[in-house]
Amino acid sequence: MSSTFKMSFSILFAAVLIIGLSACQSNETTQKTEKIRVAEVTRSVFYAPQYVALAKGFFKKEGLDVQLKTTWGGDKTMTALLSGGTDIGLVGSETSIYVYTRGSKNPVINFAQLTQTDGTFLISRKKIDHFTWSQLKDSRFLGQRKGGMPQMVGEYVLKKNGIDPHKDLHLIQNIDYANIPNAFASGTGDFVQLFEPQASIFEKEGKGYIVASFGKESGHVPYTSYMATKSYMESHQSAVSKFTRAIYQAQQWVADHNSKEIAQVIHPYFKDTDTDMLAKAIDRYKNQGTYATDPILDPKEWNHLQSIMKEAGELPKQVDYKTLVNTSFAEKAIKD
Known part of the structure; x- marks a missing residue:
């Protein structure tokens, strides 16, 4: 093998190596998250x-x-x-x-x-075999934050079923969102709006019973x-x-x-x-x-x-x- 050929081969090999490394680096760049x-x-x-x-x-x-x-x-x-x-x-x-x-x-x-x-469910402290919305009248209702979707949809559904939340209920809205489940578990309210899995957990533990779905009532x-x-x-x-x-x-x-x-x-x-x-x-x-x-x-x-x-x-x-x-x-x- 001539020295000229060896040199040409070395240059070619180096070029291929550089291109390969560049391709790998380019591929790594495109794969960055x-x-x-x-x-x-x-x-x-x-x-x-x-x-x-x-x-x-x-x-x-x-x-x-x-x-x-x-x-x-x-x-x-x-x-x-x-x-x-x-x-x-x-x-x-x-x-x-x-x-x-x-x-x-x-x-x-x-x-x-x-x-x-809506993703909330109506939870009753006591078990109710045949629930009707009228059973909420004069109850203590632990609602969600004023102006938030749970509370607004909740009010919409209540009114749809003949309940004025500000006249027919003792509406409680002064509890921070994250503390609502604990407040109900501690004895605040006769009814509460809760998301899953908290609603099912309460039912399993006997702390409350799911009696209605706001999601079914609210529409899309x-x-x-x-x-x-x-x-x-x-x-x-x-x-x-x-x-x-x-x-x-x-x-x-x-x-x-x-x-x-x-x-x-x-x-x-x-x-x-x-x-x-x-x-x-x-x-x-x-x-x-x-x-x-x-x-x-x-x-x-x-x-x-x-x-x-x-x-x-x-x-x-x-x-x-x-x-x-x-x-x-x-x-x-x-x-x-």
Whole structure:
């Protein structure tokens, strides 16, 4: 082998090596994950598709590192969003209306719906074999935070069934959201509104009995949606698109699997609750169509939300659907 050939071969080998290393480095760069901070308003089986997306690695497959924290309240979730403490919030759509009507220059936009009915159940301290809504009259009702979705939908359902919550009940609304279950367990109230799995846990422990579902009574409403500030969505369009696609995959997975399978997958997020209890709670939600099967928030649901807010005296002013709802990411997720 001539020295010239050896030199040419060495140069060629070095070039191939450099190209190979560059390709590996380029591949590593493209595989880098993007961090997204998500604040959920509460921890509940109500949000099962979200935990499926995390547990099944749907976010990871999209190149996202989703860091989830629970903020315990709509006001706290919105504060985190507006202050830059989180990137995406999972919270009731009513909060976006409150922020917008207060004149925010950086409105919060709903881009993916997760739940489409109320997620609370009416719990009675005493067992009632044949419940009627009229049995609530003159009772002590432990309600949710004034102006929040649980309380507004609760009032809507009560009025629909002939109960004026401010005249026919001894309404208790001065207890912090996170402490409502403990307050009821300690003896406050004859009835309470609770999410799952807390409702089923109370029933199992004999602390209360599920007598009605607000979700069945309320009809479709954008109860909980993913939202972000307008500025974040404009500067992170790719991330929001990937996030929505992962949520849609999870929604489809939940729709296609039974409650026991879902319970096993999300159990790491509810370690203190056994899988049978989780499956029972999930079954309740699936049977009443609580989990949205796609992330599109439609105009009819948006208008129903504002009707409920108006009925509760909490709607500052009517807000056009297109002002605070962006379905382009959801539509793309379904198309993809």
